[in-house]
Every structure is written in C-alpha cells, then in structure tokens.
Amino acid sequence: DAGVIQSPRHEVTEMGQEVTLRCKPISGHNSLFWYRQTMMRGLELLIYFNNNVPIDDSGMPEDRFSAKMPNASFSTLKIQPSEPRDSAVYFCASALGLSQFFGPGTRLTVL
Amino acid sequence: EDQVTQSPEALRLQEGESSSLNCSYTVSGLRGLFWYRQDPGKGPEFLFTLYSAGEEKEKERLKATLTKKESFLHITAPKPEDSATYLCAVLIGGSQGNLIFGKGTKLSVKP
Numbered sequence: 001d002a003g004v005i006q007s008p009r010h011e012v013t014e015m016g017q018e019v020t021l022r023c024k025p026i027s028g029h030n031s032l033f034w035y036r037q038t039m040m041r042g043l044e045l046l047i048y049f050n051n052n053v054p055i056d057d058s059g060m061p062e063d064r065f066s067a068k069m070p071n072a073s074f075s076t077l078k079i080q081p082s083e084p085r086d087s088a089v090y091f092c093a094s095a096l097g098l099s100q101f102f103g104p105g106t107r108l109t110v111l
Numbered sequence: 112e113d114q115v116t117q118s119p120e121a122l123r124l125q126e127g128e129s130s131s132l133n134c135s136y137t138v139s140g141l142r143g144l145f146w147y148r149q150d151p152g153k154g155p156e157f158l159f160t161l162y163s164a165g166e167e168k169e170k171e172r173l174k175a176t177l178t179k180k181e182s183f184l185h186i187t188a189p190k191p192e193d194s195a196t197y198l199c200a201v202l203i204g205g206s207q208g209n210l211i212f213g214k215g216t217k218l219s220v221k222p
Contacts, residue, residue: 004154031208033208033210042212042213042214042215043155043198043200043210043212044212045208045209045210048208048209050208056208056209059209091154091155095208098142098143098160098202099145099157099160100145100157100208100210101157102147102154102156102157103154104153104154105153105154
C-alpha cells in the first residue's frame, strides 16, 4: 500500500523565494493535515482539510503561508516569500477516522 | 491551556531492560490519545490509539495504557531496533482534527 507521498524531500532556497510543498494523501482518506516540526517547538499543526475543505488554519503562522486542496488526492503548502525562520521539516498526514498517518516529510532550508 | 508533557526526554536502556515512558496531559475533553514512533529523517509512524481510561493496547514488545491524566508506553525486553523517538499526542473535544503533540522521548537501546 502506498502511504502518504510528499515532494520534494529536500528543498534549499534563498530568502524571498516562493516555495511549494506537495502532498498526496492515502487513497480513501478524507482528512489531510499539514504540520511543521522544529527542535524548539516540536510538531505543530498548521492547517487541516476535511473533504477538501479547510477546517482550521489557526496554526498558519502568517499570511506568507497558504494551503490548497483542489481535489481528494492532492494538496499544496506554499510559502511566499520564504524567510530563514521557515526552515523546518514539513509533514503532511492523512486520516479516515481519528488516527493520522504521516508522510516522510520535506526538509526545507531557507538561506 | 491544553498541554502534553512527556518524560523522560531521553532514556538509555540495555537490551532486555524493560522500562516505561510517560505522557501526562492537561486537556479539556479528551477524544483520543495517540502514540507514534519517529526514526531520524522519517515521519511519525502510528502505533496506538487509546480512547478511554483503563484501555490497553499491545504490539510486539510495546504496551500502551491510559488513565484519566496520563498514558504509559511500556517496553518489554527492548531490542536495539526499538531505538527511536516516541511521540504522544492528544485529540481534544473541541477540535475535529487538531492533535497536540508532546516533545517526545528519545529511546536508545544498547546491545
């Protein structure tokens, strides 16, 4: 079974550039979550979708962050413009019930 | 404020030396408590979900238990391959999908 797929796995960019992270959830799952993980703050929820509709985006740090889910099999997290403090590992997770299954993550480095 | 605290932060065991990891929580309206395992450079791997006090779940050398204020992850006769960071997360009553994660316990098992 294919799990949650994320791309790219690693991204290095310069401050001010636009970054787009991609996620393909597990087929049949109806909830999708974007998390950010740092050493200081651990895992934090950024936004989640239910049936492709954004439900809670209170964790999105600021207007530079945006997320979309145009269909049940694809979601993007965009940062524009990126800043060095955005450097972190970004995880996507999907769920059918309450248990969430995580992808391998995208390690983002903003220079 | 909803809070999840894991202890200890790090634990070193000899192979075969059983021990327990603790996850204490202060939340309103617990809907579920989740245990994940995270290996370096990978996404969290789902282990267990516990829904009510008194519930127990087992998987190989791992056993998770839940009380009204905390959960324990018991590791019996651990092996070096059990080395990882173990994360605890809670889903609270007012949220449809917002998992609140603890900072994790980094377990090292020496042969």
